[in-house]
Amino acid sequence: MADNGVNKGRRRLLLGATTVVGAVGAVGVAVPFVASWQPSARARAAGAPVSADVSKLEPGQRMTVEWRGRPVWVVRRTPDMIERTENLDPARLADPDSQEPQQPAYITGPLRSVRPEYSVLIGICTHLGCSPLFRPEPDDVDMTAWPGGYFCPCHGSYFDLSGRVFRNVPAPLNLEVPPYRFDGDAVIVVGEDEEAA
Helix, strand or coil: CCCCCCCHHHHHHHHHHHHHHHHHHHHHHHHHHHHCCCCCHHHHHHHCCEEEECCCCCCCCEEEEEECCEEEEEEECCHHHHHHHHCCCHHHECCCCCCCCCCCCCCCCCCCCCCCCEEEEECCCCCCCCCCEEECCCCCCCCCCCCCEEEECCCCEEEECCCCEECCCCCCCCCCCCCEEEECCCEEEECCCHHHC
């Protein structure tokens, strides 16, 4: 059989070089394509847990942190605020035992919190997404026997100091409690469950 002037060594070299360049090109195209499936840094940051140092939060005060683009209220309740919340007549509330899934499973009881002293709520009304006003004192709102809590002036919804909604108001659900945990005594990590720690 004649080789017809073809240099087989050169042919193998060109074939090998073409294969290597093609493979490198395919990887070069595939890496950005596969990387585009991953969430952006901005998207990861939007869902990432946030830490709040509550060491300087005085009893009765509220601070706001942002998590997933929403305001999260952290209130350090006074003993009086805790007593008023625990002793509130459940018949005045639409969902006093928090039967609707507006909080993680480990949040139970009338205080709806990990520690009685601290309330952690997403500060968005469950009616139309307004931001209720913090009115912690009994005389802060024109309502008979107001125990303190949150008042949404947009449409007249009322919530107690644990975010439980009163009966016969436009808001259908209690304020949401986000997943959170304590990191020591002075830091609350919002967006991370206790079990994840």
